[in-house]
Amino acid sequence: MLTVRNLSVWYGLSEVLRDVSFSVPRGEVVALLGGNGAGKTTLLKTLSGLVKPRGGAVEFDERPIAGLHPHDIVTKGVIQVPQGRFVWPSMSVADNLALGAAARHDKAGIAADLERVYDFFPRLRERRGVPAGTLSGGEQQMVAIGRALMARPRILLMDEPSHGLSPRLVQEMIEVIRRLNEEGMTIFLIEQNIGVPAAVAGTTYVLANGAIAFQTHGSKVADDPEVLSSYLGGGRH
Amino acid sequence: MLLAYALSSGITSGALYALVAVGLVLCYRTTGHINFSHGELFMIGGFLAFTLHVMWGLPYIVALLGAVAGSFVLGVLTDRVVYQPLIKAPPIAMVMATVGLSFVLKGIGRHFWGGQGEVVPFPPLVSPAPVLIGGVAVFPQQLVVVASVVVCMLLLTLFFTRTRAGKMMQATAENAHAAYLVGIRVERVYMLTWGVGAALAGVAAVFVAPLTLLTPDIGLSLLLKAFAATILGGLGSMTGAVIGGLLVGILEALAGTYIASSIQDVSAFIIILAVLVFRPTGLLGARARREV
Numbered sequence A: 001m002l003t004v005r006n007l008s009v010w011y012g013l014s015e016v017l018r019d020v021s022f023s024v025p026r027g028e029v030v031a032l033l034g035g036n037g038a039g040k041t042t043l044l045k046t047l048s049g050l051v052k053p054r055g056g057a058v059e060f061d062e063r064p065i066a067g068l069h070p071h072d073i074v075t076k077g078v079i080q081v082p083q084g085r086f087v088w089p090s091m092s093v094a095d096n097l098a099l100g101a102a103a104r105h106d107k108a109g110i111a112a113d114l115e116r117v118y119d120f121f122p123r124l125r126e127r128r129g130v131p132a133g134t135l136s137g138g139e140q141q142m143v144a145i146g147r148a149l150m151a152r153p154r155i156l157l158m159d160e161p162s163h164g165l166s167p168r169l170v171q172e173m174i175e176v177i178r179r180l181n182e183e184g185m186t187i188f189l190i191e192q193n194i195g196v197p198a199a200v201a202g203t204t205y206v207l208a209n210g211a212i213a214f215q216t217h218g219s220k221v222a223d224d225p226e227v228l229s230s231y232l233g234g235g236r237h
Numbered sequence B: 001m002l003l004a005y006a007l008s009s010g011i012t013s014g015a016l017y018a019l020v021a022v023g024l025v026l027c028y029r030t031t032g033h034i035n036f037s038h039g040e041l042f043m044i045g046g047f048l049a050f051t052l053h054v055m056w057g058l059p060y061i062v063a064l065l066g067a068v069a070g071s072f073v074l075g076v077l078t079d080r081v082v083y084q085p086l087i088k089a090p091p092i093a094m095v096m097a098t099v100g101l102s103f104v105l106k107g108i109g110r111h112f113w114g115g116q117g118e119v120v121p122f123p124p125l126v127s128p129a130p131v132l133i134g135g136v137a138v139f140p141q142q143l144v145v146v147a148s149v150v151v152c153m154l155l156l157t158l159f160f161t162r163t164r165a166g167k168m169m170q171a172t173a174e175n176a177h178a179a180y181l182v183g184i185r186v187e188r189v190y191m192l193t194w195g196v197g198a199a200l201a202g203v204a205a206v207f208v209a210p211l212t213l214l215t216p217d218i219g220l221s222l223l224l225k226a227f228a229a230t231i232l233g234g235l236g237s238m239t240g241a242v243i244g245g246l247l248v249g250i251l252e253a254l255a256g257t258y259i260a261s262s263i264q265d266v267s268a269f270i271i272i273l274a275v276l277v278f279r280p281t282g283l284l285g286a287r288a289r290r291e292v
């Protein structure tokens, strides 16, 4: 469904992603593991149109999307849950969710989806009038995911969903990803934390120094010594 | 009596400074940049109203709408000509560009309207005779101005809390990255922001015109007052800008009345310096960040 071929991305004079290729089949959870500074966020920014690649191709449903405006990528159903959640802090939970549908115009569909998000995250229904910035980290992550669901994703790109969460909340996050996938959502997940792909991912890629180091299966990442060694070597410099 | 007079005229000019300051803050919080030509947008808005109303004899309301529309367009042009092309440049480039733009606009003002505002004054909106309210003489003009500013603020609040476009603007101001990711056309939000910010300066100008002489050089002093208001209110807060604007107006009127009239014009400067030295976060301090 999503195919990335030989993608290369530069920031000024430094090459951040080099010849990155992978694919995400419909209905699957695919993960990409990498250490701090490996280029994970850059990859997702490129997929969402926030960064223009220098070379390579990104195809969604066989159609090229690399270099499109973020709005056009969103309307195709490629929706990102950004790293660090990025809720709009002074705005209510309900407004945050409603703006998830900023690129849509089907009023009835939007209202129905809002109910579905509240059914999926009942906690958000309780707190819908509260400024999102006052919620706990775990609740903000729910807002960020709910907001992305409001955009009607056909594929969900998640940047370190476990980041900054307690072990208990990481378990909850894993459950959320599993439930979304069981409902048919295709998910491309980026993580530093091996626990998440180990629990939910099928194909798992390891990114080190801006290139795909190798590929394995989620069920094997926890006991593959190569995983750890490759991304310990994949630091900033 | 003197105090009441100073207060009522201070509140009136303060309300107008608030309007100019809110436009400045609106652009600042959404785009991260101070528009150094904001005062000139005000000036051009005022002269557009002058042309429509005084020179062409059209009704005041037409002049108001014309000035608002004209300054909105100037704001949009600022976005197209200055902001969008420099969006990725270092912040200092934007400072230079808006300062440059202020000179261009001032030149345009001088070319078309140089000297005219002084020769043909803008007539008063309503009867200039004062009315007594609770023993205090108030000019109806002042009441009209304050009421209009209150209406503008209410409309703006409704815009941010009730409309989709307003919420998109708020979201872009709080986190543009997240705004892109839900498919908000952030560039259009920026364009609308520059337009609305300039339109607010235009509205203020239409109300200031009958109170003072319009000159092509009026922009800088308005910008300084709006600056003082925003710094006093805590840069980035629109509520703070309103409170700051009123305070600047009142302090300036008091200084002019009780110290020396020559102080009046520099009091905005003194306020800026004093706040930066003693309370750099403004009166509302850190609180300011969360408000609309």
Ligand SMILES: Nc1ncnc2c1ncn2[C@@H]1O[C@H](COP(=O)(O)OP(=O)(O)O)[C@@H](O)[C@H]1O
Pocket (backbone or CB within 6 Å): A011, A016, A034, A035, A036, A037, A038, A039, A040, A041, A042, A043, A236
């Ligand atoms: N906007 C930017 N400009 C220049 N370099 C950047 C920018 N963003 C990230 N980088 C650099 O690119 C590399 C990859 O960053 P990032 O994609 O954020 O990594 P990760 O998400 O894997 O931690 C890092 O070395 C980082 O310093």
Ligand SMILES: [Mg+2]
Pocket (backbone or CB within 6 Å): A040, A041, A042, A083
């Ligand atoms: Mg990252």
